[in-house]
Amino acid sequence: MANRFKSPRIYQRQSRTFEIPLPIKIDSLTEVMRIRDVGVYIHWTVLLIAAIILLNVIRHPLLSLLGLTAYLSVLVIHESGHMIAAQRLHCKVFSIEIYPIFGFCRFETPWSRFDHCVIAWGGVIAQAIVAAPIVLYVSIFGYTRFQPVNAVLALLGFFSLGVAAFNLLPIPRLDGSIAWGVIPETIKRISSGNRKSSSRTY
Numbered sequence: 001m002a003n004r005f006k007s008p009r010i011y012q013r014q015s016r017t018f019e020i021p022l023p024i025k026i027d028s029l030t031e032v033m034r035i036r037d038v039g040v041y042i043h044w045t046v047l048l049i050a051a052i053i054l055l056n057v058i059r060h061p062l063l064s065l066l067g068l069t070a071y072l073s074v075l076v077i078h079e080s081g082h083m084i085a086a087q088r089l090h091c092k093v094f095s096i097e098i099y100p101i102f103g104f105c106r107f108e109t110p111w112s113r114f115d116h117c118v119i120a121w122g123g124v125i126a127q128a129i130v131a132a133p134i135v136l137y138v139s140i141f142g143y144t145r146f147q148p149v150n151a152v153l154a155l156l157g158f159f160s161l162g163v164a165a166f167n168l169l170p171i172p173r174l175d176g177s178i179a180w181g182v183i184p185e186t187i188k189r190i191s192s193g194n195r196k197s198s199s200r201t202y
């Protein structure tokens, strides 16, 4: 999901690609990492569910830990896609928040409706970039002999593509409700002959 917030425009300074803010302070939203200077926050319910899962699976701890990490990675990859698209369009990104079954990328109001559509596509495109080679690899060579590795491949590959497809449904609150607007917006741009607008049109 992608959330936009109104705020004054601030240009991105040169940012670090990946950081872990130590010490990690547990809160209702806990900052667990920073990607391109944007804080990634995990909601407490995710930590609780993760703790319950890990405490209850004594027989397959590695499988559970990797499975859980891969599942949350799908959400982080998706929101990072929104973030990269927003930053490329000079749109300030405030945070990424991860909840048990969805995430939020919070960013300021995009410059135009077209830009907002592109940002909406960013999430599923990021997922597809990671998932497509995995799905291709598994389709050709099959799964490995190692269950934990297979769980990661299945989650980052097939599951992620399924989530991406679901996200593109034109339903309110899903990316599909904004993303498909790229078609009429592109037609509008071509017909007006105005390929790149320098002023806010949102």
Ligand SMILES: [Zn+2]
Residues within 6 Å of the ligand: 001, 002, 078, 082, 123, 167, 175
């Ligand atoms: Zn999204």
